[in-house]
Amino acid sequence: MVWQDGKQSQLFSHWLRDHCQMPVSRNENNGQRLFSIIDIRKDLYIEEVTQDSEGNVCILFQPENHLSVFSQDWLRKNCYDLNNHFDDRSEKNKKLWQKNTFNDGVPKISYNYFHQNIEGKLQVLCSIRDMGFCIIKDAPTKEGQVLAVIKELGFTRETNYGKLFEVRTEVNPNNLAYTNMGLGSHTDNPYRDPVPTVQLLHCLESSTEGGDSVLVDGFNAAKILRQESSDNFLTLTKNWINFRFKDEETDLRSRVPMIEVNDNNEVIKVRYNNRSIDTINLPAVKIRSFYSAYRHWGEVIERDQLKITFQLLPGEIILFDNTRVMHARTAFSKKGKRHLQGAYADLDGLYSLLNILQSKQ
Ligand SMILES: [Fe+2]
Numbered sequence: 001m002v003w004q005d006g007k008q009s010q011l012f013s014h015w016l017r018d019h020c021q022m023p024v025s026r027n028e029n030n031g032q033r034l035f036s037i038i039d040i041r042k043d044l045y046i047e048e049v050t051q052d053s054e055g056n057v058c059i060l061f062q063p064e065n066h067l068s069v070f071s072q073d074w075l076r077k078n079c080y081d082l083n084n085h086f087d088d089r090s091e092k093n094k095k096l097w098q099k100n101t102f103n104d105g106v107p108k109i110s111y112n113y114f115h116q117n118i119e120g121k122l123q124v125l126c127s128i129r130d131m132g133f134c135i136i137k138d139a140p141t142k143e144g145q146v147l148a149v150i151k152e153l154g155f156t157r158e159t160n161y162g163k164l165f166e167v168r169t170e171v172n173p174n175n176l177a178y179t180n181m182g183l184g185s186h187t188d189n190p191y192r193d194p195v196p197t198v199q200l201l202h203c204l205e206s207s208t209e210g211g212d213s214v215l216v217d218g219f220n221a222a223k224i225l226r227q228e229s230s231d232n233f234l235t236l237t238k239n240w241i242n243f244r245f246k247d248e249e250t251d252l253r254s255r256v257p258m259i260e261v262n263d264n265n266e267v268i269k270v271r272y273n274n275r276s277i278d279t280i281n282l283p284a285v286k287i288r289s290f291y292s293a294y295r296h297w298g299e300v301i302e303r304d305q306l307k308i309t310f311q312l313l314p315g316e317i318i319l320f321d322n323t324r325v326m327h328a329r330t331a332f333s334k335k336g337k338r339h340l341q342g343a344y345a346d347l348d349g350l351y352s353l354l355n356i357l358q359s360k361q
Helices: 013-018 072-078 111-116 118-131 145-153 218-228 230-236 286-301 347-360
Strands: 045-051 057-062 066-068 108-110 133-137 164-167 182-186 198-206 213-218 241-246 250-258 260-263 268-270 307-310 317-321 325-329 338-345
Touching: 013 045, 013 057, 013 066, 066 072, 072 250, 108 111, 108 118, 111 118, 111 133, 111 145, 118 145, 118 317, 118 347, 145 198, 145 317, 145 338, 145 347, 164 317, 213 218, 218 230, 218 268, 218 286, 218 325, 230 260, 317 325
Parallel strands: 108 133
Antiparallel strands: 045 057, 057 066, 133 317, 164 338, 182 325, 198 317, 198 338, 213 307, 213 325, 241 250, 260 268
16 A cells, blocks of 8 residues: 555555454444454455545455455554554553652642543543543542542442541551551552552541652653663563462462563553562572562662652542552651541543543544
């Protein structure tokens, strides 16, 4: 094919037949394919390609004598060698950031703007997709508000912690998150499969000293690690480790890499949580190189220039991509009260709404 913009493509006969858009091949209402790969003949070939009066490309396939008509527009938009592959999780499609990206302050979107306007929802969703996080300010400081926010964006992911969880100090907590200790940068629940991909934290009350929130762009940290040592980067993508959470009623285990890449070697997920790494079990020849890569990764994540630090104020809700953004909090005083409610949701629901809202604009 020679396109109108002068570019050229060679399109494989089986790909063209497989992507036939005719009513015999696709359901007219939902566009879903009506046949499978094994229905396409192995000895398929193209006998003839012509153009109709409207400029559509008509392809006659033999030996089945099947005619497919493609619009040039569809072919150009879908042709596999001129379009980037789709991957809305890839680092390639994100805006990576670090501390000085937000020298003018961390952006916040007002709750009313989000709640009452499609543009407000789009801003929140685009911010989560592109930056990996968003802060909503001036939300009602009402218990359960975090679930109402999720309802506007997607679906709650219920876990063993419930539909929502309380983050405040507890006696004999099952998780160090429920103490006044500082917590190092981490992603939540790496022991869960699949991991919750969105986390929300809503500040209801905060009168303690300390307890600041810290965020790190894990994709940026992975990029820096790869620049500084491609060997260490590779080690963390190729050596999978165990994570575990255990209390009286729950025993969750996973085996996953700390840095996950797609088939184009682009980062799509990161995991880091020193509290829940289980026994590291790797072949003896790999253990030293794993530990030096793991240490390097930990050092990059804790670099000050990568961290944004702020106080989550009452009425503020932070939403973040738990496959990308690491969060931490500084220790806080025992005097005063600090009460957050958290919940999980998933990126697929959020991206779905974003796609639908954008297609209506
Ligand atoms: Fe956490």
